[in-house]
Amino acid sequence: MELKTLTYLFVGISFAIYIGIAIWSRARSTNDFYIAGKGVNPIANGMATAADWMSAASFISMAGLIAFLGKDGSVYLMGWTGGYVLLALLLAPYLRKFGKYTVPDFIGTRYYSKAARLVAIVCLIFISFTYVAGQMRGVGIVFSRFLEVDINTGVIIGMLIVFFYAVLGGMKGITYTQVAQYCVLIFAYMVPAIFISLMITNNPIPQLGFGDKIAGSSVYLLDKLDQLSLELGFNAYTDNNKSNVDIFFITAALMFGTAGLPHVIVRFFTVPKVSDARKSAGYALVFIALLYTTAPAVAAFAKINFIDSVQEVEYKNAPEWFKNWEEIGLIAWKDKNNDGIINYSKGNALDGIKPKYLDKEGTHGERLTSNNPNTTNSNEVYIDNDIMVLANPEIAQLPNWVIALVAAGALAAALSTAAGLLLVISASISHDLMKKILMPKITEKQELLFARCAAAVAIFIAGLFGIYPPGFVAQVVAFAFGLAASTIFPALFLGIFYKGLNKEGAIAGMISGLVATSSYIIYFKFFNSQLNTAENWFLGISPEGFGFFGMIINFCVALIVTNFYSKPPKEIYQMIDNIRQP
Amino acid sequence: MKFSYWKSNLIILSSLLVIWFIVSFGFGIIWSDNLDNFRIGGFKLGFWFSQQGSIYFFVLIIFLYVYLMNKLEKKFFSDSKKLNSKDKN
Numbered sequence: 125m126e127l128k129t130l131t132y133l134f135v136g137i138s139f140a141i142y143i144g145i146a147i148w149s150r151a152r153s154t155n156d157f158y159i160a161g162k163g164v165n166p167i168a169n170g171m172a173t174a175a176d177w178m179s180a181a182s183f184i185s186m187a188g189l190i191a192f193l194g195k196d197g198s199v200y201l202m203g204w205t206g207g208y209v210l211l212a213l214l215l216a217p218y219l220r221k222f223g224k225y226t227v228p229d230f231i232g233t234r235y236y237s238k239a240a241r242l243v244a245i246v247c248l249i250f251i252s253f254t255y256v257a258g259q260m261r262g263v264g265i266v267f268s269r270f271l272e273v274d275i276n277t278g279v280i281i282g283m284l285i286v287f288f289y290a291v292l293g294g295m296k297g298i299t300y301t302q303v304a305q306y307c308v309l310i311f312a313y314m315v316p317a318i319f320i321s322l323m324i325t326n327n328p329i330p331q332l333g334f335g336d337k338i339a340g341s342s343v344y345l346l347d348k349l350d351q352l353s354l355e356l357g358f359n360a361y362t363d364n365n366k367s368n369v370d371i372f373f374i375t376a377a378l379m380f381g382t383a384g385l386p387h388v389i390v391r392f393f394t395v396p397k398v399s400d401a402r403k404s405a406g407y408a409l410v411f412i413a414l415l416y417t418t419a420p421a422v423a424a425f426a427k428i429n430f431i432d433s434v435q436e437v438e439y440k441n442a443p444e445w446f447k448n449w450e451e452i453g454l455i456a457w458k459d460k461n462n463d464g465i466i467n468y469s470k471g472n473a474l475d476g477i478k479p480k481y482l483d484k485e486g487t488h489g490e491r492l493t494s495n496n497p498n499t500t501n502s503n504e505v506y507i508d509n510d511i512m513v514l515a516n517p518e519i520a521q522l523p524n525w526v527i528a529l530v531a532a533g534a535l536a537a538a539l540s541t542a543a544g545l546l547l548v549i550s551a552s553i554s555h556d557l558m559k560k561i562l563m564p565k566i567t568e569k570q571e572l573l574f575a576r577c578a579a580a581v582a583i584f585i586a587g588l589f590g591i592y593p594p595g596f597v598a599q600v601v602a603f604a605f606g607l608a609a610s611t612i613f614p615a616l617f618l619g620i621f622y623k624g625l626n627k628e629g630a631i632a633g634m635i636s637g638l639v640a641t642s643s644y645i646i647y648f649k650f651f652n653s654q655l656n657t658a659e660n661w662f663l664g665i666s667p668e669g670f671g672f673f674g675m676i677i678n679f680c681v682a683l684i685v686t687n688f689y690s691k692p693p694k695e696i697y698q699m700i701d702n703i704r705q706p
Numbered sequence: 707m708k709f710s711y712w713k714s715n716l717i718i719l720s721s722l723l724v725i726w727f728i729v730s731f732g733f734g735i736i737w738s739d740n741l742d743n744f745r746i747g748g749f750k751l752g753f754w755f756s757q758q759g760s761i762y763f764f765v766l767i768i769f770l771y772v773y774l775m776n777k778l779e780k781k782f783f784s785d786s787k788k789l790n791s792k793d794k795n
Contacts, residue, residue, distance in 0.1 A: 372735050
């Protein structure tokens with residue numbers, strides 16, 4: 125069958141499944157809507173958490189990013205998995221025991237303060253919207269490449285689907301669709317990875333394959349990759365580029381940020397028992413690790429495949445996928461030396477980095493760009509990291525159904541994460557802002573209505589982000605993790621492990637973490653991006669890693685300020701004693 | 707029985723966090739370059755820890771914690787029925 129038909133078929137079937145599940149698992153109470161009635165099996169919850177967590181970025185971009193970064197890419201691998209250890213050991217069981225609906229709920233109750241609840245709501249909404257913007261962009265890319273519909277139409281279809289099952293089903297609907305989405309996305313990720321691993325190394329297990337010898341030779345894949353990278357002017361693939369200090373801080377910021385992400389934390393509110401929360405975090409990490417240990421293998425395969433199939437190839441003989449992705453705007457070629465041959469090496473091919481396409485063809489049939497060539501290097505190829513996973517099956521010449529599967533998988537990854545985020549946004553507005561602060565008198569029915577309306581509004585705003593993508597999406601991802609690490613994680617951790625912390629200490633800590641982290645990131649990312657180099661960074665910490673420093677500031681400020689005010693009331697001590705018991 | 711439930715929990719989780727730190731920040735970052743002198747198959751050991759090994763250890767750590775805590779809870783709360791039935795708060 126033709127690729128487009130197959131893609132429509134796969135995407136159509138998966139969407140029908142999601143909608144069917146949504147109808148089957150409608151939410152009937154706020155308890156259902158916020159935390160799925162606390163009846164989710166820990167393994168199912170582990171799958172749902174994994175789908176919730178693995179976003180369009182994990183599915184589409186991460187392997188490409190690692191292919192580009194080499195060993196430095198391990199900050200994402202360790203950072204986005206290590207956080208689950210912190211969650212399982214330090215937060216999930218206690219927050220589950222607390223037994224309420226949202227993260228601001230815990231912070232507001234534990235610190236007996238509406239102000240603390242409000243600070244938590246603000247951080248949560250900011251973090252979650254930052255994240256949602258990226259998901260909607262992912263949906264748009266997949267639709268435009270594989271279904272050849274306009275990006276905006278794609279985003280609207282995505283919005284409608286999410287609207288349907290999030291507004292109708294709440295957490296209950298989302299949980300069970302996420303289980304289905306996990307199955308789709310992991311299958312879609314593993315199949316091409318296994319094919320490619322077999323093709324390159326004769327080893328069917330990608331995790332082992334990329335440490336294996338290249339098929340038909342006695343050279344290890346990674347050694348070959350190191351050698352190719354050096355020849356093309358890059359650092360060796362298996363060596364670090366970044367300083368150890370920076371890698372340490374980025375990894376830590378991502379780990380503590382992961383543990384502080386509200387949409388991940390609430391997943392552990394949905395299981396029946398405290399011990400299930402721990403178990404569920406373990407299963408979640410198993411399901412996540414399956415993709416996260418495959419990603420670096422995919423990265424290495426993709427990189428070697430990419431270099432092999434384009435390096436020093438005449439443009440007119442370039443493979444079909446190269447031209448397809450050029451058409452979509454994720455690849456560009458600037459023939460700097462006018463020899464008609466593609467030369468790929470280190471450095472930016474174009475001035476201004478991103479290509480600005482003209483509606484003209486060059487002498488070899490390539491898409492012309494108005495950018496001046498960057499003359500400081502001889503690289504002629506602009507390549508967007510995102511295509512490594514999406515184009516991989518094409519590069520490896522896998523059958524059409526595999527390519528169609530990848531499209532369905534990428535959509536599953538984007539939609540599941542978007543739904544989880546929209547739910548925490550709507551819950552924090554209807555439950556924390558309306559019910560607990562502004563209108564405490566509303567009934568459960570009204571609150572449920574508010575929750576559904578808030579979800580609808582949030583989906584609408586997220587859709588706008590997808591249709592009019594703000595140019596700063598990539599920059600603000602550091603923000604989401606930095607803020608989660610420097611505000612929410614410390615407030616939760618200290619709330620559980622340090623009984624004596626009063627509201628003044630907690631609020632001062634959160635605000636100082638928030639201010640320190642955001643001003644550092646804004647300074648380097650928005651106002652002085654030309655200064656954003658290692659020499660100018662404080663202690664050599666990049667903005668991506670500063671959230672960890674912000675977290676340390678939060679801890680210090682909270683522990684100092686708390687000494688100047690009276691101790692928390694007795695009920696709080698009792699409450700903490702209670703959550704510490706299983 | 708020397709320690710209370712909470713004390714034992716703190717001991718368990720801090721020892722596991724030490725392992726967590728060593729396999730990721732230690733083997734994956736701080737001593738990664740030194741470990742790169744050793745190889746397993748085509749992997750340099752430091753590289754393997756940073757892109758594979760640390761993640762496997764994370765999974766093991768969580769399940770070890772689940773196991774140890776279940777044992778601990780049995781020891782301290784075995785008489786309470788609450789743990790075995792779904793709590794309805």
